Amino acid sequence: MTQLSQASKDPGTTFVGVSTKMYLGYRDSLRWLDELRQQVDTRPALAAGRVVPFVIPSFPMLPAAGDIIAGSPLVLGAQNCGWADGPWTGELSPSLLAELGVGLVEIGHAERRRHFGEDDAMIALKVRAADGAGVTPLLCVGEESRGTETTPSTGAAVADSTAGAEGAARFVCGQIEAAVGGDWGLAARLVIAYEPVWAIGAAEPASAAYVSAVVRILRELLGAHGLQGLPVIYGGSAKPGLLPSLDGVSGLFLGRFAHDAANFGKVLDEALSLAARRAPDSEH
Numbered sequence: 001m002t003q004l005s006q007a008s009k010d011p012g013t014t015f016v017g018v019s020t021k022m023y024l025g026y027r028d029s030l031r032w033l034d035e036l037r038q039q040v041d042t043r044p045a046l047a048a049g050r051v052v053p054f055v056i057p058s059f060p061m062l063p064a065a066g067d068i069i070a071g072s073p074l075v076l077g078a079q080n081c082g083w084a085d086g087p088w089t090g091e092l093s094p095s096l097l098a099e100l101g102v103g104l105v106e107i108g109h110a111e112r113r114r115h116f117g118e119d120d121a122m123i124a125l126k127v128r129a130a131d132g133a134g135v136t137p138l139l140c141v142g143e144e145s146r147g148t149e150t151t152p153s154t155g156a157a158v159a160d161s162t163a164g165a166e167g168a169a170r171f172v173c174g175q176i177e178a179a180v181g182g183d184w185g186l187a188a189r190l191v192i193a194y195e196p197v198w199a200i201g202a203a204e205p206a207s208a209a210y211v212s213a214v215v216r217i218l219r220e221l222l223g224a225h226g227l228q229g230l231p232v233i234y235g236g237s238a239k240p241g242l243l244p245s246l247d248g249v250s251g252l253f254l255g256r257f258a259h260d261a262a263n264f265g266k267v268l269d270e271a272l273s274l275a276a277r278r279a280p281d282s283e284h
C-alpha cells in the first residue's frame, strides 16, 4: 500500500499537491524539484502525516524526481496513465508507474478530456487499472461552465456566490459514478480533485463560498454511498490564501501558482496551521 492510500483513509488528512503539466522543461523541472524538496524539508511538522504533500511532474522526470524526493514526505504522482500492459504504443501502464514509485495518478483531467478525447469509458478503465496496480487514482472532475441561476420572476441572474453549486455537485457526483462504473467500493479508494473547468488556468480561483458549497453538497450526495468523508481537494488557479477560507475541503491541487516553490511552502504552512488547530496537542 502506498503512503498516499494509507493517509487518504483518514478523513482529517489535508493534501497539498502540485502538477507541472507541460510548463517546465527537463532542467527547469530538476531545479524546481530541488526547491520543492527544500520547502518540505524545512517543515518537519509534515512528518506527522496529517498534511500530505504530493508532486506530479512530467513523465520523463519521474525517475529523477523519485531520487530527489526520496526520504521526504512528498508523494510522487503521474499526470496520466494507460489501462493495460501490452500493445499500447506511447502509453504508460499503471504497473510501470508503480515500479517507479508513483503513489497516485491523475485520471480524467479536464485538459485530457478536452484535448485528447478522454471519455467516461476510458476514464473508468484507467481508474480500475490504476487501483489494480496499487496506484491511487486522483480522479479529476468538474463542471464545464459555472451554472447561472435566475430569479423566477424577472429572469435576472441571482447575485449569489453559491449559485449553481447544486448543479455542479450533481454533475461531479455523476462523473465519479461513471469513473467507477457504479462500484462505490472502488470509489472509496479514490482521491477526488474537484476542478471547475472554468477556473483552471484563470487569474483567480473559484470563490471560496462556491467551492465550499459544491463540496458540501457533493459530500451529501456521496453520503448516500457511505462516502461523505472521501478526500475532495480543490484545483483551479489555487494559490496561497485560499485554503484557510475553504470549508470542508480536503486540500488543494495547485498548478501554475506553485511553480514558484515558495508558494507551495506557503500553502503547506496554511495546511499545517489548520491541522494544528484541529489537533491542538500536536507537535506543530
Ligand SMILES: O=C[C@H](O)COP(=O)(O)O
Residues within 6 Å of the ligand: 019, 195, 199, 200, 201, 202, 235, 236, 237, 238, 253, 254, 255, 256, 257
Ligand atoms: O493541475 C492543476 C490544475 O489543473 C490547476 O491548474 P492551474 O492552477 O494552473 O489552474
